Amino acid sequence: MAQKTEQARAKHGGIQSRRAELLEISARLFAEQGVRATTVRHIADAAGILSGSLYHHFSSKEAIVDEVLRGFLDGLFATYDDIVRNNDGPRDALERLVRASFQAIHDSRDQVAIYQDEVKHLQGISRFDYLEQRNREFRDMWIEVLEAGQASGVFRADLDPNLTYRFMRDTVWVAVRWYRPGGKVSQEEIADQYLRIVLDGLADD
Amino acid sequence: MAQKTEQARAKHGGIQSRRAELLEISARLFAEQGVRATTVRHIADAAGILSGSLYHHFSSKEAIVDEVLRGFLDGLFATYDDIVRNNDGPRDALERLVRASFQAIHDSRDQVAIYQDEVKHLQGISRFDYLEQRNREFRDMWIEVLEAGQASGVFRADLDPNLTYRFMRDTVWVAVRWYRPGGKVSQEEIADQYLRIVLDGLADD
Amino acid sequence: MAQKTEQARAKHGGIQSRRAELLEISARLFAEQGVRATTVRHIADAAGILSGSLYHHFSSKEAIVDEVLRGFLDGLFATYDDIVRNNDGPRDALERLVRASFQAIHDSRDQVAIYQDEVKHLQGISRFDYLEQRNREFRDMWIEVLEAGQASGVFRADLDPNLTYRFMRDTVWVAVRWYRPGGKVSQEEIADQYLRIVLDGLADD
């Protein structure tokens, strides 16, 4: 009986449906080896089924990538949006954007890695148009915060917000390449150090 | 006739040998589409020959990638090495490492892009062992400078040099994704702004 | 509730059993897209069930095709047979064979279309041996009528009955490709015009 309940819960997406399980496996492999280098057979092998059986759940490999990225980006958007709407001023907002990003790297390592490695090649496929859209939305939110900070005098005015945004975005996200959850340095410490550098500078003054 | 003369000149090492030309074409395509997504046929098409003919110049596709990256990394090593050996103190060294890197992005966009996108997947192939080696050498040079700066008090002592190195390396190199030579912002300006942020911080104090 | 009653009625042989419904859906899809191009999933989708569930009703896709065609050909045989046995001479018989055929196109468009498109490929599968058998029976009946007509002088004697049969059979049946029930020209008018051409010729004399 207990088992049946368990299964029933799983089926309805409680802990994990078969579909979600396959998405997780796919995400891991995509992140580790790259989307192109990950064959549907790799995924199927890892899931313990035949490659053709994957098509019972997803219509194509592309559809798997799509589903993996879309969910992640939707979640990130919600998080960012909340920060930009409710904050204690630009400095607080910026700090929280940074921390939320490192948190995302911690929580969704695979998805972040996939996004980082594949956007370039996914753009141009119409199914992935939302990638560019999200990209624009994210940029607008960050720049809004940076400009508000310059206007209110908490951020230096001699820096190009666009360039500053790119620097910050890149440094934060590219950290997914070396960050290991459970490693020596926690994700919170990384965010702390990064904020210290970017806010106060490397120079000892 | 005129065309033939042109070709003949090129062949005998005039401005550019056929081989160098093919490497350049390959590098461009690798950078634009990724190594895996670039087929030897793409390269051959772009060069105006048949794919099989490429094998008169190079023993394999891997060999082309190898040749493209090796030369670039050797040059970068020489540049870094010179800076680390001859400088006016850690701050000068750090500034020049950053500037040299942005210069490399400007001069060798394709190579930097390829390196950024493919290291992860090329590591593990023994022919590309030198990638990891160079990587270590570069890291050691940057960290030497950062630690010297902390020791002499020009850089803040409360930052982990390893983490700082990673942040800087990532931000600098990842800029290849958006930097366009001849665009609004010159590579020198980018380096300036980046150094201002990283040395003095974003905060207005 | 009302819907359930509806279903229940259908189930118990009201107007149409589930089985007959599935056959109808299958026939339509086979006719529209071809047997090979129609997957069991198409059929199941159109019926609102999963593809595996079809196998509770039929043992295989081939069995569906079989059932669709067999019933149609049996009916057509009965019709032809009655005409050949009871008629007012060869001319009457021929006219009624033609009219009966156009009537069949009208009544069983899908089946005729399937037969036309697939005989060639179904022949050779032993389960479909009856196709060739029916084919022979039909031919014999038509030729019997044509030869009787030549013998009695109502049909020209300088035509090869075999060739004539083929021409007539082809023209009649191939009309399924363009005939649309409810269109501008009724099936009776089509039969009329066709008989005028084939009996009296195109030439104005």
Add this chain to the structure above:
Amino acid sequence: MAQKTEQARAKHGGIQSRRAELLEISARLFAEQGVRATTVRHIADAAGILSGSLYHHFSSKEAIVDEVLRGFLDGLFATYDDIVRNNDGPRDALERLVRASFQAIHDSRDQVAIYQDEVKHLQGISRFDYLEQRNREFRDMWIEVLEAGQASGVFRADLDPNLTYRFMRDTVWVAVRWYRPGGKVSQEEIADQYLRIVLDGLADD
């Protein structure tokens, strides 16, 4: 030397280039088994190469079908066009259209068979838009002739030209299903008999 000349001629499309040879093999198989049922492997096997090697010559299976049909239809158009432009009146034109069609069946059996069996499924694929276009052109030419004949009184006026065209077109082309070159009845005799039926009727008057 002689052999070399032979080969050279073949290469430049003299007797038969490899490409043309593959097209011919493909056409035969498509006609015999249907396009869908003919796998690229069948074709490759028949050509004595591996299936992948076909893609050295053609970009896809669809492209092979395309090339096979396009050439045939272009040729047929030219033939029809010449007849419609240069003739001794509608009756002569109609006779020659019919004879030319049976000739096409004789000369290009495979292509005609493919066209007959596959138009329905090929239409809707944009690459094959020209099929519908040619179809319209052919129809317009036949109808032009039929209407001219009715206007000048050589053809009966009580028949719908559209319907008449369809009947004739169908009967003529569908003959590809049973016509065997070198069989008992020559293609010229078939055309003769068909013209006798269609022009003067089956009835003995």
Add this chain to the structure above:
DNA sequence: TATGAATGAGAATTCATTCAT
């Protein structure tokens, strides 16, 4: 140097069918 033809290994995808529940 280059062509043209081919290999061979493997990729993604399709699909009829099975079966425990």
Add this chain to the structure above:
DNA sequence: AATGAATGAATTCTCATTCAT
């Protein structure tokens, strides 16, 4: 009767590489 998950064989297509000419 129907679901949901899977099989397994086949299909189209890709691509680095080879090699005789």
